[in-house]
Amino acid sequence: MxxxxxxxxxxxxxxxxxxxxxxxxxxxxxxxxxELLTGRFGPDDIGLRSAEGLDxxxxxxxxxxxxxxxxxxPGGRGGRLVAGxxxxxxxxxxxxxxxxARKLPGTDHLADVxxxxxxxxxxxxxxxxxxxxxxxxxxxxxFIGLEVAASARxxxxxxxxxxxxxxxxxxxxxxxxxxxxxxxxxxHGVDLRLETGVSSLVAAASGGVEAQLSDGSVIHADRVxxxxxxxxxxxxxxxxxxxxxxxxxxxETLSAAPGVVAAGDVARWPxxxxxxxxxxxxxxHAIASGEAAARRLLAGPDAEIFDPVPWFWSDxxxxxxxxxxxxxxxxxxxxxxxxxxxxxxxxxxxxGGVLVGMLGINRPRHVALMREQVTSGVSFADGVAAARAx
Amino acid sequence: MRxxxxxDVCESNAVCMAIAPEVFEVRDDDxxxxxxxxxxxxxxxxxxxxxxxxxxQAIRIED
Ligand SMILES: Cc1cc2nc3c(=O)[nH]c(=O)nc-3n(C[C@H](O)[C@H](O)[C@H](O)COP(=O)(O)OP(=O)(O)OC[C@H]3O[C@@H](n4cnc5c(N)ncnc54)[C@H](O)[C@@H]3O)c2cc1C
Ligand code: SF4
Numbered sequence: 487m488x489x490x491x492x493x494x495x496x497x498x499x500x501x502x503x504x505x506x507x508x509x510x511x512x513x514x515x516x517x518x519x520x521e522l523l524t525g526r527f528g529p530d531d532i533g534l535r536s537a538e539g540l541d542x543x544x545x546x547x548x549x550x551x552x553x554x555x556x557x558x559x560p561g562g563r564g565g566r567l568v569a570g571x572x573x574x575x576x577x578x579x580x581x582x583x584x585x586x587a588r589k590l591p592g593t594d595h596l597a598d599v600x601x602x603x604x605x606x607x608x609x610x611x612x613x614x615x616x617x618x619x620x621x622x623x624x625x626x627x628x629f630i631g632l633e634v635a636a637s638a639r640x641x642x643x644x645x646x647x648x649x650x651x652x653x654x655x656x657x658x659x660x661x662x663x664x665x666x667x668x669x670x671x672x673x674h675g676v677d678l679r680l681e682t683g684v685s686s687l688v689a690a691a692s693g694g695v696e697a698q699l700s701d702g703s704v705i706h707a708d709r710v711x712x713x714x715x716x717x718x719x720x721x722x723x724x725x726x727x728x729x730x731x732x733x734x735x736x737x738e739t740l741s742a743a744p745g746v747v748a749a750g751d752v753a754r755w756p757x758x759x760x761x762x763x764x765x766x767x768x769x770x771h772a773i774a775s776g777e778a779a780a781r782r783l784l785a786g787p788d789a790e791i792f793d794p795v796p797w798f799w800s801d802x803x804x805x806x807x808x809x810x811x812x813x814x815x816x817x818x819x820x821x822x823x824x825x826x827x828x829x830x831x832x833x834x835x836x837x838g839g840v841l842v843g844m845l846g847i848n849r850p851r852h853v854a855l856m857r858e859q860v861t862s863g864v865s866f867a868d869g870v871a872a873a874r875a876x
Numbered sequence: 877m878r879x880x881x882x883x884d885v886c887e888s889n890a891v892c893m894a895i896a897p898e899v900f901e902v903r904d905d906d907x908x909x910x911x912x913x914x915x916x917x918x919x920x921x922x923x924x925x926x927x928x929x930x931x932x933q934a935i936r937i938e939d
Contacts, residue, residue, distance in 0.1 A: 488928070491928075514933070516931065534933075535933045536928060769931060770891075770929065770931075773928060773929060797891075799889055799931060801887075806887070806889060808889060810894075848906075850888055850889045850890035850902055850906070851890055851893070851902050851903070851904065853890065853894075854889075854890035854891065854893045854894040854902065855890075855893070855894070855897075857894045858894075
């Protein structure tokens with residue numbers, strides 16, 4: 487969506503077609519695990535405003551099965567998309583197919599086991615909660631799993647969360663933050679079981695699902711949400727001559743091939759800042775990369791290098807977690823404001839003496855105001871001092 | 877250009893402040909304050925970016 491909007495803003499007046507496998511008008515995903523489950527928003531409240539009034543041809547409910555890059559367009563670019571019995575000729579292509587939620591193998595036949603990625607997933611879960619289910623099992627204490635747990639608790643549902651690692655989000659945010667998040671969920675009545683996996687799920691005779699856990703216990707859940715990560719949606723690109731390796735591999739300008747760019751959850755590109763190939767699954771990245779990919783299509787190889795600072799937020803219970811840049815167990819870290827005990831804290835992260843991240847829990851000002859210093863990479867000491875002075 | 881924020885959906889995550897601090901400020905009380913209801917035209921690009929990047933789609937520009 488943002489690539490299309492940016493193409494128009496940046497002066498592209500030619501034909502523009504948006505194809506999506508889903509029949510729905512574009513909607514915002516973050517509320518699916520939050521306001522949509524708590525009932526604050528309905529499906530009509532989460533339409534993407536950036537999609538309004540765009541001068542494009544919509545082809546919704548139209549999965550693309552294949553791409554033929556035959557170089558029929560200007561400069562040997564371009565090709566054809568195959569969507570059912572229809573073929574669509576293009577000069578330039580933006581790949582933004584996102585990712586699909588990973589499922590637990592062997593659970594497809596269980597009606598009460600699902601994932602949360604699409605509006606239909608969210609509405610099904612909300613309807614189950616509305617119908618008065620008493621117990622929800624969440625597999626995986628990542629962002630989506632924890633948000634679902636928090637929303638369901640708010641609706642009065644008993645929630646069990648199992649996570650095979652020792653801390654929720656520990657790998658991404660470090661152990662201090664992980665331990666804090668674990669405490670907060672338990673304080674809100676979530677039965678969080680760490681270092682615990684699911685050994686088997688079977689349909690229960692009484693309805694719902696019986697889950698055998700790796701700690702030997704068996705629990706009955708009316709519904710199960712699996713939140714164990716996503717897989718970039720690239721199956722449709724097989725045979726298109728692109729490099730597919732945990733996403734569409736691009737260069738530093740998000741170009742995947744002449745006339746082909748990628749953006750959002752599906753794009754993997756060499757981040758200068760991180761010093762490695764990265765794929766980012768955050769909302770703000772979808773916008774930033776979409777806009778950059780559009781510029782790349784219009785400007786060609788002279789386009790700017792794409793090297794933004796990642797930014798995301800997650801709302802769980804009364805915690806607003808935000809991170810600009812990077813955090814994690816292998817970085818230096820220092821609390822610069824508040825404390826975990828007060829439920830209000832800002833933490834600075836450094837690598838090799840350089841400020842690389844600022845995390846806030848209920849501390850949005852610090853994250854917003856330090857964004858520039860994280861982007862420019864001031865010294866860790868200066869960054870800590872600046873954040874303390876806010 | 878007039879900036880209108882829907883305070884019922886804004887949740888003070890200060891994204892707009894990071895983009896256009898001249899116009900938006902989240903203070904230590906965790907409330908968003910619009911500093912300039914009618915910002916000058918030279919801030920339009922920044923305000924439009926804030927509109928696009930607001931995670932709650934809470935900001936509108938009325939011309
Ligand atoms: C429940 C949930 C909560 C989230 N909460 C947050 C949050 O709090 N903060 C945050 O920063 N991020 C959050 N995110 C992440 C954020 O929503 C994603 O990073 C963002 O949606 C990625 O955008 P995208 O355009 O790359 O992919 P998507 O939004 O997944 O869009 C891809 C589209 O491509 C379509 N498609 C796929 N394959 C094909 C095909 N072959 N043919 C045609 N169409 C196809 C799909 O139907 C889909 O509509 C959340 C995500 C989810 C699911
Ligand atoms: S970015 Fe949007 S939600 Fe965040 S403080 Fe600004 S107006 Fe509110």
